[in-house]
Amino acid sequence: MATIRDVAKQAGVSVATVSRVLNSNGYVNEDTRVKVTEAIKELNYLPNDVARSLFKRRSKMIGLILPDITNPFFPELARAVEDVANETEYTFVLCNSDNQMEKEQQYLTALKQKYIDGFIVVSSTLTTEQVHELNVPVVALDRIISPHMPSVSVQNYEGAQEAVQYLIENGCQKIAHISGPDYVDNAHARKQGYLDMVRDKDWYEDGLVVDGKYELDPAKKAATQLLEQHPDVDGIFVGNDLMAVGVLKAAEALGIKVPEDLSIIGFDGIALGETTTPALTTMGQPIYDVGSKAAELLINYIEGIPSVHSNHSFGVQIIERETVKKGGV
Incomplete structure (x- = not known):
């Protein structure tokens, strides 16, 4: 498997230059960028996502925590979140808490340690204080955690x-x-x-x-x-x-x-x-619309794109x- 050093050698540049191209961080002239990009393709180099997360403290990864994956309602929600994540080049991680507060906390802690960028949570136990302690964007889905916290639900x-x-x-x-x-x-x-x-x-x-x-x-x-x-x-x-x-x-x-x-x-x-x-x-x-709106809201939150409304409530029929x-x- 090719390494970043192999790419640098193939392109005739330093490892630091390859890193700048990969992370779009710092100036690299266009000719050098083309050389690095071609070397990456020729060597079929795959960047180390863990290393990039450590460097940028970003993972392009969002977590969805559901209380009961055996209820068909929740997989339908999850599909919508996954679709929006894929469209925006985010990785999607699905966690099933079994309605257990301890399991929910374990997932939150484990994914936070992996520099996850944000969470969508269907929770009846998570508190506003716990959300603040996560220090990453969180959107409540299906169930309201706090009126001051971004949420998507129905009437x-x-x-x-x-x-x-x-x-x-x-x-x-x-x-x-x-x-x-x-x-x-x-x-x-x-x-x-x-x-x-x-x-x-x-x-x-x-x-x-x-x-x-x-x-x-x-x-x-x-x-x-x-x-x-x-x-x-x-x-x-x-x-x-x-x-x-x-x-x-x-x-x-x-x-x-x-x-x-x-x-x-x-x-x-x-x-x-x-x-x-x-x-x-x-x-x-409108299950799919509810899930996709939650994903859209979270990713905009992560990317720093302001939302006119942070709390959405869909009608039912x-x-x-x-x-x-x-x-x-």
Whole structure:
């Protein structure tokens, strides 16, 4: 494998001159630059990225920390971040924290030691103080860490209200909610949107909100208990699509027909919802746009390009499929 010294010898210049060409640092006349570039091509020389990072204290690398890579929503987000990173010649590193604060901190520390240029984080545990201590650009994605920190999210509260209104308009007489963990700000916002729509209804009662932990199996178990205890529930707003699949499975196991006897609407708009039987009606997020905006915001932040808005909130819209009984008839 060729070294920087081999390139310098081939081009008839010093190692320092080759370094200036590689790092675009300092003056090099055009003839010399051409000689060095040709030598690099002829020798198929690959610069040592670690050494360049140490020299420039920059790596052209960004990290994306996700809480649960098994939830199809997050790989769809990751694809958008990766695409933008590739377009701008940044390396993309994906980390799965398993919703564990310790694991999240380990990734942050390890990548910071490699002079990573910035992070996009989906986190419910990272604090503003910890972000400041990183001393690199950080963008919060999907979940807000601080109102003063750059972020990209969607209108969770409004989307939840629209989902409940859609069930009401289609004839549902008693609507329950399978929520995500309350410590996750978007789950809390979706639950609050539901509550503000139903708490004054004469049919509302305690026990119509149950925690599905944003996971399929816990949601299936929670929905089973809910439907056994409240057999008159005829509509469920589910806090994410992965849990909605669990609710569909619970209904099937109990012999409840969807949508004839029970209408279900999720939240996210992941591709998985198209494959269920019946296909899942949901509040669709513009997932790709959300991920790409976060990457764009971070890279602009790294490059010192000012942004007019540092906090972006996308709207959501109903994707009508087959799990809501139309017109309630």
